Structure formats: C-alpha cells, structure tokens
Amino acid sequence: MKKALYKQIEEKIEERILANEYGSRNRLPSEYELAEEFAVSRLTIRKALQQLIDKKMLYRRENAGLYVMSKPKIVSGKGGLHSFSEVAKKQGKSVHTRVLDFQEIPYQQEIWEELEAAEEEKILHITRIRSLENEPMTIEELWIRRKYLPEKLSTTLFTQSIFQLIEQKIKLAYSHQEIEGRVANKKEADLLKIKENSAILHVHSITYGVTGVPILVDSSFYRADKYKFQTTYIRNGEEK
Amino acid sequence: MKKALYKQIEEKIEERILANEYGSRNRLPSEYELAEEFAVSRLTIRKALQQLIDKKMLYRRENAGLYVMSKPKIVSGKGGLHSFSEVAKKQGKSVHTRVLDFQEIPYQQEIWEELEAAEEEKILHITRIRSLENEPMTIEELWIRRKYLPEKLSTTLFTQSIFQLIEQKIKLAYSHQEIEGRVANKKEADLLKIKENSAILHVHSITYGVTGVPILVDSSFYRADKYKFQTTYIRNGEEK
DNA sequence: AAGTGGTCTAGACCACTGA
DNA sequence: CAGTGGTCTAGACCACTTA
Numbered sequence: 001m002k003k004a005l006y007k008q009i010e011e012k013i014e015e016r017i018l019a020n021e022y023g024s025r026n027r028l029p030s031e032y033e034l035a036e037e038f039a040v041s042r043l044t045i046r047k048a049l050q051q052l053i054d055k056k057m058l059y060r061r062e063n064a065g066l067y068v069m070s071k072p073k074i075v076s077g078k079g080g081l082h083s084f085s086e087v088a089k090k091q092g093k094s095v096h097t098r099v100l101d102f103q104e105i106p107y108q109q110e111i112w113e114e115l116e117a118a119e120e121e122k123i124l125h126i127t128r129i130r131s132l133e134n135e136p137m138t139i140e141e142l143w144i145r146r147k148y149l150p151e152k153l154s155t156t157l158f159t160q161s162i163f164q165l166i167e168q169k170i171k172l173a174y175s176h177q178e179i180e181g182r183v184a185n186k187k188e189a190d191l192l193k194i195k196e197n198s199a200i201l202h203v204h205s206i207t208y209g210v211t212g213v214p215i216l217v218d219s220s221f222y223r224a225d226k227y228k229f230q231t232t233y234i235r236n237g238e239e240k
Numbered sequence: 241m242k243k244a245l246y247k248q249i250e251e252k253i254e255e256r257i258l259a260n261e262y263g264s265r266n267r268l269p270s271e272y273e274l275a276e277e278f279a280v281s282r283l284t285i286r287k288a289l290q291q292l293i294d295k296k297m298l299y300r301r302e303n304a305g306l307y308v309m310s311k312p313k314i315v316s317g318k319g320g321l322h323s324f325s326e327v328a329k330k331q332g333k334s335v336h337t338r339v340l341d342f343q344e345i346p347y348q349q350e351i352w353e354e355l356e357a358a359e360e361e362k363i364l365h366i367t368r369i370r371s372l373e374n375e376p377m378t379i380e381e382l383w384i385r386r387k388y389l390p391e392k393l394s395t396t397l398f399t400q401s402i403f404q405l406i407e408q409k410i411k412l413a414y415s416h417q418e419i420e421g422r423v424a425n426k427k428e429a430d431l432l433k434i435k436e437n438s439a440i441l442h443v444h445s446i447t448y449g450v451t452g453v454p455i456l457v458d459s460s461f462y463r464a465d466k467y468k469f470q471t472t473y474i475r476n477g478e479e480k
Numbered sequence: 481a482a483g484t485g486g487t488c489t490a491g492a493c494c495a496c497t498g499a
Numbered sequence: 500c501a502g503t504g505g506t507c508t509a510g511a512c513c514a515c516t517t518a
Contacts, residue, residue, distance in 0.1 A: 004487065030503060041489045043283075046504090056414070059450050063496040063504050069452030070356075081473035116310075174296070175473045181421045181439035181464025199421035199439050210299050212309030224421025231471045233321035233415045244506065270484060281508045286485090303485050303515040 009038050010048040017057055017068055028058070028066040081175050081207075083163040084130055084138065093132050097159040100127040104146065111143050114206055115214045122146035126158055129191055136192045137227055144216040148209075166216070170209040177205040179229055184221075192223045199224035249278050250288040257297055257308055268298070268306040321415050321447075323403040324370055324378065333372050337399040340367040344386065351383050354446055355454045362386035366398055369431055376432045377467055384456040388449075406456070410449045417445040419469055424461075432463045439464035 013034075022028055031049070035042040049066065052058045058066050088095045105125045117123060126142040142162060148169050150157070157165065163172060180202045189196040201222040209215050253274075262268055271289070275282045289306065292298045298306055328335045345365040357363060366382040382402060388409050390397070397405065403412060420442045429436040441462045449455050 006487080032503080041491090042504095043490095044488065047487090056452065059413075059452065060504080061497090063502095064498070065503070067451065081475040172475045173299075174475060177471050177473065178468050179419055179441070179471070180468040181441040181462075183423060183437070183439050197423070197437060199423050201419070201421045211307065212296065212299065222421075228418050228420040231417050231419070231473075233417065233471075235321040235412045235414060246506080272484080281510090282485095283509095284507060287506090300485080301516085303483095304517070305484070 005040055006044050006047040006051070009040065009045065010051045012038075013048060013052060014057060017052075022068050024068055024070055028068070030065070081172065083161050084140075085161040086163065088132055094134070096131040096134060098129040098131075099155050099158045100129065102126040102153070102155070102158055105143075111217060114217050115143065115145055117145060124149065124153075126162075128158065132226075135226065136223070138220050138222045139188060139191050140218065140220045142216055142218050145214075148215050162216070170211075170215065172215065173208050173210040173212070175205050175207040177203055179203050181224070182221075184223075188221055192221070194223050194225065201227065201229070203229075245280060246284050246287040246291070249280065249285065250291045252278075253288060253292060254297060257292075262308050264308055264310055268308070270305070321412065323401050324380075325401040326403065328372055334374070336371040336374060338369045338371075339395050339398045340369065342366040342393070342395065342398055345383075351457060354457050355383065355385055357385060364389065364393075366402075368398065372466075375466065376463070378460050378462045379428060379431050380458065380460045382456055382458050385454075388455050402456070410451075410455065412455065413448050413450040413452070415445050415447040417443055419443050421464070422461075424463075428461055432461070434463050434465065441467065441469070443469075 013028075016022060028034070029037070031042050031045050034049075035045045038045065049058065053060060056069055059069055060066055082090070085095050085097075103125060104122050107119050111123065112119065112121070115121075115123065122145075124142075124144050124146050126140075126144065128140045128142070129136055130138050130140060144162070144166070148166050150165070150168070166172065182200055182202050183197045184192065184194060184200045186196050188200060189198065192200070194200075201224050203218070203220045203222065205218045206214050207216050207218065253268075256262060268274070269277070271282050271285050274289075275285045278285065289298065293300060296309055299309055300306055322330070325335050325337075343365060344362050347359050351363065352359065352361070355361075355363065362385075364382075364384045364386050366380075366384065368380045368382070369376055370378050370380060384402070384406070388406050390405070390408070406412065422440055422442050423437045424432065424434060424440045426436050428440060429438065432440070434440075441464050443458070443460045443462065445458045446454050447456050447458070
C-alpha cells in the first residue's frame with residue numbers, strides 16, 4: 001500500500017523541524033501556505049500537523065499559529081505499553097526467563113472478576129523469574145484467559161514474550177497498572193537474590209485487548225535497587 | 241461560543257452507547273448512515289467518532305466497521321497529569337500542607353540542567369510535607385524556575401496547589417516521572433511518622449509547559465503503606 | 481461484488497488574535 | 500483590520516473486508 005499523503009508530509013515537516021529549519025519556538029508558515037507549498041488541500045496539511053502535535057513536536061496557540069516545541073521529540077516513544085522483554089530488547093540487554101510453574105487453576109473469585117470471566121472459563125496461571133544480564137529482576141505471576149493462548153502449550157513457550165504470544169491471537173490495546181512499594185520477605189528475597197527487607201516494587205496490572213476485553217492479570221515484584229518505572233502524564237486541556 | 245457540531249454528535253452517540261442502544265461489542269451503523277441520520281457531512285461524523293475511539297468507547301476494525309468497546313469508559317479520566325491536591329480533592333479527602341522551607345538557591349549543575357536554565361537564572365527550592373486526612377503522606381522537594389511564579393511570594397502561597405499557582409502564568413502540558421522503591425532512613429521516617437526501614441516510593445519528575453519548556457522538578461517521597469500510583473499505558477499500533 | 485472505511489479535494493463561513 | 504485557525508460541506512476514488 002502506498003503511504004498516505006499526510007504521512008509523507010508529516011515526515012517532511014518533522015525532518016525540517018529536526019534540522020531546525022523553522023528554529024526553536026518559532027512560528028511555522030500558516031496552514032494555507034503549507035497547503036500551497038505541498039500542493040495539497042488544507043485538510044491534508046491539518047492531518048499531518050495534528051500528528052506532529054500529538055507527538056509533541058509542535059504546539060498550537062489558539063487562533064494564532066503553530067510553533068515548534070522547545071525540546072522537540074522529548075516525549076516520543078515514552079509512555080507506551082511494552083512488555084519486560086520488549087523494554088529489554090530496546091535497551092539491548094539480554095533477557096533470561098525461568099518458568100517456575102504453569103497450570104490451569106480452579107475458580108478464584110478475585111481473579112475471575114478482574115478478567116470478567118465466567119466461572120467455567122479456563123484460566124492459566126504462570127509464575128516466572130525474569131533476569132536482565134543474568135541478574136534476577138522480577139518475579140512475575142500471570143493469569144491469562146486460556147482462550148487467548150495457542151492450543152498447544154509448553155514450558156518453552158513461556159520463556160518468550162507473553163505479549164507477542166497473545167498478539168498472535170488478539171491485538172493488545174492498553175493496560176491499567178498500580179505500583180506499590182514493599183519490603184521483600186524471605187521467599188521473595190531468595191528468588192531475587194537480594195537481602196530480606198530490601199525494597200521491592202509491586203506492580204499489579206490488567207491488560208486489555210483492542211475490543212476492550214480483559215486478557216491477562218499480572219502481579220509482579222521488581223527489585224527496587226535495579227529497576228524503576230517511567231511514565232509520562234499528559235495534562236488534559238479540557239476537563240468536563 | 242456555540243458548541244461544535246461534532247462535539248454535539250459525539251455526546252449524542254456517547255449517550256446511546258451508555259444507554260446500550262447499540263449493545264455491547266456490536267456494530268454501529270456505517271459512517272454514511274450516521275452522516276445521513278444527523279444530516280451532516282461524513283467528515284463531521286468521523287471527527288465525532290474519532291473522539292470516542294480516543295476515549296476507548298469505540299474501536300475500529302480496519303475497513304470493516306465500528307464496534308462498541310466491551311467495557312466502555314473504563315479508561316476515561318485515568319492517566320492524566322494531576323497534582324497531589326487535585327487527586328485528593330477528586331477523592332473528597334482533606335489536604336494539609338506544611339511548608340518547611342522556601343528560598344532561592346545557588347547554582348547547582350544537576351537541577352539547572354534538568355530545567356534547562358541559564359546559570360544566572362533564579363530557581364526557587366521548596367520543601368513541604370503533605371498530609372491526607374491528617375496523616376503525612378509525602379515529603380515534597382520542588383525546584384521551580386522563579387519566572388513562572390508570581391512576583392510576591394509568601395509561605396501561605398505554597399500551602400496550596402503549586403500547579404494551579406503556576407498555571408496562572410503558563411499552562412502545563414506533561415510530566416515525565418520516574419518511580420523508584422527505597423526504604424526510609426531515620427529522617428524520612430520521622431517526617432512521615434513511619435518506622436525506619438519501611439518501604440517508601442521515590443518519585444522524580446520534570447513538568448513541562450505547553451511550549452515544551454521545563455517548569456519544575458519534583459522529588460518526592462511517599463509512604464508506601466498508604467499510597468500507590470496508577471497509570472494507564474497505551475499500546476502503540478504502529479511502531480517505526 | 482457490495483459495502484465500508486481511509487484518504488483527499490476545493491471550496492466556504494466564522495471567531496478569534498494580533499498589529 | 501487582515502490573517503489565522505476551527506469547523507463544515509458535498510462531493511470523489513481507492514483498498515480492503517466480508518459474504
């Protein structure tokens with residue numbers, strides 16, 4: 001498929017911004033001028049510009065022009081939903097996964113409710129230890145609705161990225177996470193090879209597919225001395 | 241100003257979804273049909289629909305129709321940038337703030353760099369203890385570029401929401417945060433009225449204005465037994 | 481093959497901003 | 500006041516999904 005016009009224009013304007021052709025914190029040409037320059041309709045220009053605004057490359061002043069953000073690109077790429085292995089890969093670090101256990105489990109109200117599953121639905125419980133550069137980082141406990149996993153399961157399957165496993169069946173859309181602090185008990189400390197009473201981070205999350213159905217629950221313990229979480233919060237312009 | 245057409249249509253369709261008129265996980269009428277029904281152009285309908293998709297009320301299947309999310313509204317409202325006092329207010333809890341100290345401080349490379357400030361720029365350093373329902377929750381340390389604050393400063397000023405103070409001068413846009421786990425030392429434990437070596441959460445953030453300039457740095461310690469952080473991560477459809 | 485969304489055009493009017 | 504963005508119309512063509 002040929003690339004959409006607005007996408008091409010978006011990229012060209014992005015290049016110009018990065019090459020500092022418009023300067024920092026300066027005005028861009030008006031939408032009318034840009035439309036003429038690229039010989040497209042204004043709507044197409046607007047769509048390209050909107051993408052760049054979403055990326056925080058540009059900002060608008062109401063009825064008064066478009067400006068270049070003073071630190072273009074600072075946000076890009078952050079804040080997205082990525083799995084442990086995807087983050088590691090991006091940083092060029094090696095991941096090792098040890099599967100402690102996986103099995104279908106009997107009905108448990110709390111989990112089934114979080115996953116909006118009927119009582120008779122099958123849910124798989126998985127426990128894994130995940131290491132970065134051969135250092136244990138996190139104890140993961142996952143509950144996944146059986147129907148979103150392949151027919152055939154094996155231990156090797158779960159040494160990989162669960163996200164990518166699931167996305168063969170259904171695309172993931174978003175995840176609600178809660179981060180808490182705790183100190184490690186004896187068992188957790190042993191598994192993570194840290195001292196008892198060291199700080200750990202407890203992350204509880206529910207991940208949803210594009211249709212809005214819950215797919216999996218994750219309850220993980222990260223060692224706090226080696227791991228931190230990054231987020232970007234966006235201030236909502238208009239609150240209702 | 242009269243409300244935009246697409247906004248009105250967005251609200252009407254939202255009402256219908258919530259009233260379950262289209263059912264859950266069912267198809268909506270096509271964009272053409274909706275355009276005819278509301279007697280507007282298709283573009284206007286598309287804009288209304290796009291808003292609802294961003295809100296996770298609807299989802300699209302490529303070239304194959306619009307569907308209602310199985311749990312419409314689940315995400316709405318979460319994930320935005322809010323200050324401690326704004327969150328408390330939303331939950332209907334009382335906030336108390338004790339200002340330990342505020343003053344202009346001499347040049348420190350790390351802070352000045354984070355704020356992209358020139359060496360001669362004035363930066364204000366503030367230390368506060370913030371309580372919810374009379375329980376101390378967090379020790380806040382803030383560094384704010386002097387020029388984004390009112391001319392006249394007083395201790396009372398800083399017992400309020402700093403965000404709202406700053407937004408009288410410049411609108412805030414987004415914030416990068418890092419969350420780490422630690423155990424409390426003697427001093428922190430005393431201030432938070434918890435035991436030494438209890439778990440605390442250390443949050444370091446930089447907040448930016450709409451133009452992309454850094455405005456303030458916040459380094460806060462939250463008691464982990466009473467406070468947790470919530471985020472929503474969105475999976476990016478198309479990675480580059 | 482029909483229906484649908486994805487993209488695009490060439491106009492238009494209005495409200496607001498800044499000189 | 501002129502210029503700008505914000506919104507809107509009434510068409511159009513194509514690629515894809517679904518049946």
